[in-house]
Amino acid sequence: MESLLAASSSLPTAAFSPSSLSSSSSSPPRFLRAVTAARAVRCAAAKDSILYALEHDEMFNSAEVIQWESGKSINSIAAAQGIRIRRRCRPRYPSEGSGTDKAVPRNILEQIIWDKEVEVSQRKAKKPLQKVIESSQHAPPPRDFIGALTAAYSRNDAPALIAEVKKASPSRGVLREDFNPVEIAQSYEMNGAACLSILTDEKHFQGSFENLETVRNSRVKCPLLCKEFVIDIWQIYYARSKGADAILLIAAVLPDLDIKYMLRICKNLGMTALIEVHDERELDRVLKIDGVQLIGINNRSLETFKVDTSNTKTLLEKRGDIIREKGIMVVGESGLFTPDDVAYVHNAGVSAILVGESLIKQENPGQAIAGLYGKELLR
Numbered sequence: 318m319e320s321l322l323a324a325s326s327s328l329p330t331a332a333f334s335p336s337s338l339s340s341s342s343s344s345p346p347r348f349l350r351a352v353t354a355a356r357a358v359r360c361a362a363a364k365d366s367i368l369y370a371l372e373h374d375e376m377f378n379s380a381e382v383i384q385w386e387s388g389k390s391i392n393s394i395a396a397a398q399g400i401r402i403r404r405r406c407r408p409r410y411p412s413e414g415s416g417t418d419k420a421v422p423r424n425i426l427e428q429i430i431w432d433k434e435v436e437v438s439q440r441k442a443k444k445p446l447q448k449v450i451e452s453s454q455h456a457p458p459p460r461d462f463i464g465a466l467t468a469a470y471s472r473n474d475a476p477a478l479i480a481e482v483k484k485a486s487p488s489r490g491v492l493r494e495d496f497n498p499v500e501i502a503q504s505y506e507m508n509g510a511a512c513l514s515i516l517t518d519e520k521h522f523q524g525s526f527e528n529l530e531t532v533r534n535s536r537v538k539c540p541l542l543c544k545e546f547v548i549d550i551w552q553i554y555y556a557r558s559k560g561a562d563a564i565l566l567i568a569a570v571l572p573d574l575d576i577k578y579m580l581r582i583c584k585n586l587g588m589t590a591l592i593e594v595h596d597e598r599e600l601d602r603v604l605k606i607d608g609v610q611l612i613g614i615n616n617r618s619l620e621t622f623k624v625d626t627s628n629t630k631t632l633l634e635k636r637g638d639i640i641r642e643k644g645i646m647v648v649g650e651s652g653l654f655t656p657d658d659v660a661y662v663h664n665a666g667v668s669a670i671l672v673g674e675s676l677i678k679q680e681n682p683g684q685a686i687a688g689l690y691g692k693e694l695l696r
């Protein structure tokens with residue numbers, strides 16, 4: 318049991334949805350299948366074998382496997398890694414007692430995640446994983462996100478720009494009433510953006526997957542980041558099926574093995590994962606994961622909304638050496654408004670920046686890029 322416990326405590330929690338507790342009439346109860354999967358996992362010596370087994374088995378039941386086999390709840394496994402964001406719609410271990418109905422979210426990020434759990438389970442009920450995997454295979458081929466950033470960085474000798482197509486945000490409310498995602502995307506591209514970030518969350522950001530798909534099917538050639546709150550591998554395949562070239566993974570939300578597992582899925586799909594961190598603990602967790610190529614340091618606390626650009630500098634002072642050694646590209650995210658802000662994070666060591674508010678609020682978001690950099694960007 319002990320070895321399984323060690324193995325299962327790092328299994329992916331990502332693919333759980335409340336519907337996975339139910340069973341269909343034509344197959345054994347899902348819990349039994351979960352236990353079978355757990356037994357397969359028990360035999361696996363290496364983490365790779367566990368991942369392989371999960372990929373070829375009932376991967377969406379892994380959360381149940383962890384709970385029933387280890388006696389630990391998903392939230393306690395996450396908390397042991399310093400993750401404060403709790404899951405709500407999750408299977409419960411009997412020792413936890415019944416229901417979390419009276420629970421209230423501790424902060425906006427937790428609220429977003431709880432809403433996302435409901436949204437994803439509803440979307441999955443309409444379009445199961447297998448179908449979404451099939452759709453992803455018919456999507457236009459992925460574009461090289463990191464290649465576009467690297468080329469723009471050397472072209473301009475300034476951080477490459479990931480310009481954000483964002484209508485609203487929880488911290489700022491509606492940022493732009495007159496919101497045409499394709500026009501905004503074209504104007505960003507014409508003015509030197511290397512890549513674009515498209516918000517797809519509807520409830521809190523007034524974004525959509527339709528926006529992502531429409532921009533992908535337009536004349537815009539920049540690689541596209543799907544700016545989502547990913548908790549389930551289903552969302553990665555769905556994003557790819559809508560034309561995403563990259564996807565955001567937030568370390569404050571995802572346990573280590575979820576990140577590893579999702580990175581592998583991204584790699585198989587030819588997508589880039591932008592892994593976002595906010596503090597030293599999250600950065601250290603991510604730096605231990607093999608295959609990470611792109612890290613975003615967010616200057617906005619997603620729990621308090623406080624923005625502090627010195628966060629990028631502080632984290633790079635502490636871990637810049639290891640980041641450079643590993644050849645990881647760093648993106649400075651949030652709260653960048655002036656050429657001084659851009660120079661500040663550039664000097665701190667970022668090669669790219671992710672900017673929303675300061676561009677999208679201007680009458681012509683693309684032309685605002687020259688104001689942000691203090692010069693025109695080469696295309």
Ligand SMILES: O=C(O)c1ccccc1NCC(=O)[C@H](O)[C@H](O)COP(=O)(O)O
Pocket residue numbers: 425426481483486487488489615617619622650651652653671672673674675
């Ligand atoms: O922007 C928010 O209010 C927010 C709240 C909770 C979770 C995420 C949030 N924003 C996502 C981002 O980090 C930004 O969209 C992105 O980094 C661009 O930031 P900015 O240039 O400050 O718009």
